[in-house]
Amino acid sequence: MYPRDLLLQERLCSIMSAKGQLHRFENRAQLLRHISEETGTDIDTLWDEYEAQVE
Amino acid sequence: MGDDTDLDVSFAIDSETASLSPIGEYQVLDLEGPVVIVGDASYRVVPVGEKADLSEDVRELSVDEIRAALNELSDNDNFQSIVDNCPTNTPLVYDDIDYLTRHLPTKSLQKCQELSESILFDKELLLQVAYVERQNSLVGHSDNVLEYYLEQRAEIVEKLRSTDEIDSEVERSFFSYLLLASALIEELTTETVLNELFREEARLDSITEHVRSMGHAKRLEKLCDVQILTGGDHGSLVEVKERRNNLVHDAQKRAGLDELESRREVARILEKTDQCASVLLTISGKNIESVIAKRGCDPYIEHAQSEAVADTITIWEQEYPERLSRLHDCERAALEEIRWDTEESDPKNNITGGFTFDGFDDEELYEILREFVGDASKAFLDRIDADANESNLDRFDFALMVLLCAGHSYGDIARWLDTDEKYVQRKENVIAWRASKFEKDLVEDIPRPEDPAWPSETESGD
Numbered sequence: 040m041y042p043r044d045l046l047l048q049e050r051l052c053s054i055m056s057a058k059g060q061l062h063r064f065e066n067r068a069q070l071l072r073h074i075s076e077e078t079g080t081d082i083d084t085l086w087d088e089y090e091a092q093v094e
Numbered sequence: 095m096g097d098d099t100d101l102d103v104s105f106a107i108d109s110e111t112a113s114l115s116p117i118g119e120y121q122v123l124d125l126e127g128p129v130v131i132v133g134d135a136s137y138r139v140v141p142v143g144e145k146a147d148l149s150e151d152v153r154e155l156s157v158d159e160i161r162a163a164l165n166e167l168s169d170n171d172n173f174q175s176i177v178d179n180c181p182t183n184t185p186l187v188y189d190d191i192d193y194l195t196r197h198l199p200t201k202s203l204q205k206c207q208e209l210s211e212s213i214l215f216d217k218e219l220l221l222q223v224a225y226v227e228r229q230n231s232l233v234g235h236s237d238n239v240l241e242y243y244l245e246q247r248a249e250i251v252e253k254l255r256s257t258d259e260i261d262s263e264v265e266r267s268f269f270s271y272l273l274l275a276s277a278l279i280e281e282l283t284t285e286t287v288l289n290e291l292f293r294e295e296a297r298l299d300s301i302t303e304h305v306r307s308m309g310h311a312k313r314l315e316k317l318c319d320v321q322i323l324t325g326g327d328h329g330s331l332v333e334v335k336e337r338r339n340n341l342v343h344d345a346q347k348r349a350g351l352d353e354l355e356s357r358r359e360v361a362r363i364l365e366k367t368d369q370c371a372s373v374l375l376t377i378s379g380k381n382i383e384s385v386i387a388k389r390g391c392d393p394y395i396e397h398a399q400s401e402a403v404a405d406t407i408t409i410w411e412q413e414y415p416e417r418l419s420r421l422h423d424c425e426r427a428a429l430e431e432i433r434w435d436t437e438e439s440d441p442k443n444n445i446t447g448g449f450t451f452d453g454f455d456d457e458e459l460y461e462i463l464r465e466f467v468g469d470a471s472k473a474f475l476d477r478i479d480a481d482a483n484e485s486n487l488d489r490f491d492f493a494l495m496v497l498l499c500a501g502h503s504y505g506d507i508a509r510w511l512d513t514d515e516k517y518v519q520r521k522e523n524v525i526a527w528r529a530s531k532f533e534k535d536l537v538e539d540i541p542r543p544e545d546p547a548w549p550s551e552t553e554s555g556d
Binding site for chain 2 (some may be wrong): 085
């Protein structure tokens with residue numbers, strides 16, 4: 040196993056604790072629209088959170 | 095031998111649009127729950143059905159504890175064997191764990207249970223770690239080879255163009271190119287054989303081993319037997335294999351590039367080899383977005399364009415609010431209804447809906463509109479990519495279904511998807527059995543095999 044795979048696993052650990060389907064989104068818009076529809080959170084808020092957290 | 099003609103080389107694989115997802119940097123965000131960003135793509139757990147209950151929370155573990163457990167797993171043969179038996183995809187309606195426990199052989203599940211007793215992870219988390227590892231290693235591998243292939247292809251073309259004769263640099267570069275092309279072709283061939291012949295069982299390690307032990311020639315033969323590969327393409331792929339073997343095993347031939355005497359001859363071989371790799375990229379389902387975009391059925395194109403426009407509005411609201419306002423404020427524009435002719439190569443100049451062009455010309459507004467449609471057309475390909483991944487059919491079958499639903503002839507579909515007409519006919523039967531609600535919602539009417547399809551009299555009996 041390569042170090043990068045270990046890194047991914049480590050970072051995916053918190054996600055993998057949830058039951059459900061691991062879903063892939065191809066771009067930011069797909070992701071934020073999906074989260075907004077699922078949780079009811081405003082896209083503007085999600086966008087700001089995304090921008091604040093992304094390195 | 096010198097060659098003073100202009101060197102024109104055109105390739106089947108478009109490096110601009112080839113779907114590359116090499117392993118990149120990862121980031122984890124908290125957006126109403128954890129999200130992992132990998133390049134442009136992202137991963138998130140989506141609840142299945144009505145229930146969205148959480149299992150025990152691994153976040154209670156410390157980072158050091160998680161790291162120690164992962165380190166232990168990385169050197170563990172039993173864990174690797176679980177990974178090797180994991181699928182790379184699960185059906186939409188199943189919870190991953192529910193599906194995995196039914197899919198994996200009893201031995202793998204027993205190993206998982208035993209392992210969970212010796213490390214901090216419970217058996218369910220262990221299984222999900224293995225599943226992600228399987229997805230990650232498979233998705234990353236062939237796309238990385240494709241990336242190296244495209245780089246090497248660019249290098250050999252540049253070398254060919256910058257010299258008048260075939261010198262040792264061209265020979266070395268060509269040899270590297272051929273090795274990478276062969277690696278890419280062999281990897282995609284293996285993947286296609288597994289997808290095509292074994293389906294579910296392809297996700298079992300023993301079956302994968304069986305396919306790997308067949309040898310490349312045998313695998314190509316299998317694909318030809320089931321007619322996903324045409325006889326002509328099979329012949330060309332065998333030629334690539336023979337050329338590669340000649341150069342690898344015979345130093346003299348390698349030095350003279352096996353009697354390729356002019357730059358033009360080398361260029362033609364590059365084009366033929368690239369065409370072979372392109373065929374495999376298509377039939378393995380890796381490069382099907384542009385065909386669906388151009389030839390897909392109307393309900394699907396409408397769905398994908400509508401989603402792409404909504405995605406683009408989401409982005410523009412944040413990044414270009416002023417330009418978006420210009421479009422919103424224009425009475426001639428109905429932004430959500432913007433559509434374009436997907437059969438044309440330049441969507442920006444082929445807008446078919448959502449804007450009334452009658453009336454005064456406003457070049458500044460038109461330019462904003464063209465930029466919007468340009469972005470939407472990229473989001474359109476992303477949406478097709480996402481739908482193909484999400485479908486319960488595999489990506490190539492998904493492409494076939496969307497084209498069959500458009501009412502195209504078997505022959506045209508076979509030509510666009512680099513496969514045999516007979517294969518398209520057979521897939522029509524398969525899709526009738528296997529299409530799920532997800533696909534039915536996207537295309538409305540699933541094709542229905544009706545008339546008998548006998549071989550034409552001109553076709554030979556073999």
